[in-house]
Amino acid sequence: MSPVITRIAIERFRGIEKGEVTGLLPLTVLVGSNGSGKSTVLDALLIGASHSPGDAIGRAVQRREELARGARWLFWRAGGEAVLETTDDHGLVRKSTLTIGRTVSAELTGRLHDAPGPYAQIDCQIRIGPPHALVSRTAFGTNNAYAFTVGPRPLAPARPKKGRPLPLRSSARAKQRETEAMEALRNSPEIRFVEPRPGAKHTSFHNLYTQVVQEGKYDDALAVAKAIVRDLSRIEILTPDDMPMVHLVFSDYAIPLAAAGDGIKCLLRLAFELATRKGGLVLIEEPEVHQHPGAIRQSAEAIVATVRRGVQVVLSTHSLELIDAILASSDPDDLERLCVMRLKLDRGALQSTRTGGSDVAFERSQIDQDLR
């Protein structure tokens, strides 16, 4: 069972000057009005808990592709230092301190290839447990293309005390700490950010499909698709014009999934993404996008089934239908693993109110309360 992130504290990150969300559970639903900080909390989890923080920073910047030179907007009022601190249910605390500068390391400049720029580098100092420190570096082109690296934090050069040579064991201890820190980072949960909306940066369908088949989850994914796509017999990769493309196959014809409606694509992307997860954390932004209530119910079932497999899911939504569908798919044990977190952002101060699963069920079934 991989650890569950239970808390994230955020300082000077995007629109949040300060705040924390505590009491996250295996299935946490973030609700709140537009501008209440839901997306920022998802980004903060993506970076603050990732086993590859340099890549996560790049992905968080690329999520807003319309924003040229987007890296600086990860910071409150576009500058200074941002701090993200996560705690998991084993008590492990991880602190990530992000800074941005215009100096880009030579190694990363070389790896940005044809990107215009580079113009900025975000350094992320990570402390996992008391003695460990690592730094990830993410360099950005002006078009938000990025390259990243991670390694031990360079230590300040040790100064020998008067007339005494440097003790050899210091460097050995430092090396051991580096190794432990890298190990701790590698053991962090794998995080997947799922943004079903068309136009978002996605893994290609055929790569996802391949993972689904490799994980032995084809039947699960097909069942979700069949519940929504009438007369569908199977899903296959076909290669028209030597291009591998996922197709929806019917009894006498097939169409590329890319040609299907946005709702079907959103649902199948979600189903494929969830089916391939074996642990770790999945972040989902508005899974209900483009979906009919029937598809929303399928999405909810897939989400609840994923959580039952030991995957932590944190999702944001504006859909009461999705919340109701999650409740309808949940048994009493599932309700123990569920909470709804209502967020509010007041001049940069993030506030949250947590409602446990059984109270969520009570409010929806007995009181007919709108929880959004």
Next chain:
Amino acid sequence: MKDVPRSVVLCEGFDDRAFLAGWLLFLGCTDPGNQGSGLRKKVFDPNGTEVSVGHHAWNSKSGSFVKVMPCHGDDQVLRMLDVELPRRFSERLDRVVVCLDDDGHGVEGRRAAIDQRVLKAGGPTVPDRSGDWILDGGTVVSAVIWQCDDANSPGIPAKQTLERLVCAALCGAHGLRGGAVDAWLHGRPAPAPDADHKAFCWSHMAGWYADHGCASFFQEVWREAAVRSELEHRLRSAGAWQVVSTLAE
């Protein structure tokens, strides 16, 4: 999202909701969903979320938003209080009014149950002089306990509930009705179930308010000046009048 004062009334059921509707209308509140000619429109709270069909929304005289939520039982009123109070941090919440039948618990028993919930939500250990609990952030919690001190007499059920309060007011305004209700209830052919507080109330409804039906009986009693005066007298002595008047301001 509008920064409009928002209050919530938690009550046991639809009869409480109807009674509060008549009371709030009398005190000058308006129904934002009423479009006239029997037409209704959807109502949204200051956060922009729709007010569910079972809830009633009101605008107070000064434009505050008031939502009346039937919770289907006393336990569920208290559970909803548990859920609602922590939300004051993520949503403006000026006032919470908790309406409960005395129902044998006594006013002090009911207030003690509310006290526990307020304390759990980080509120004060004791209410202020007016009997309200004032929590951090300024949220005020008030209790309205349905009961009346009238002696047991014909047409008035013994159990301390909203029904007893209403029956007592009706009997106070119309002295002869109580005897008629008693005579009807005692004259039923055997076997007849015990005449509980509901039986008394619906007997009053069937005798004098049937044209509007059960759903609006508790609202209709507010239309008649003599009954209203009897209600006001009892609600004032119970401290409830002040709570709901403040809500309606």
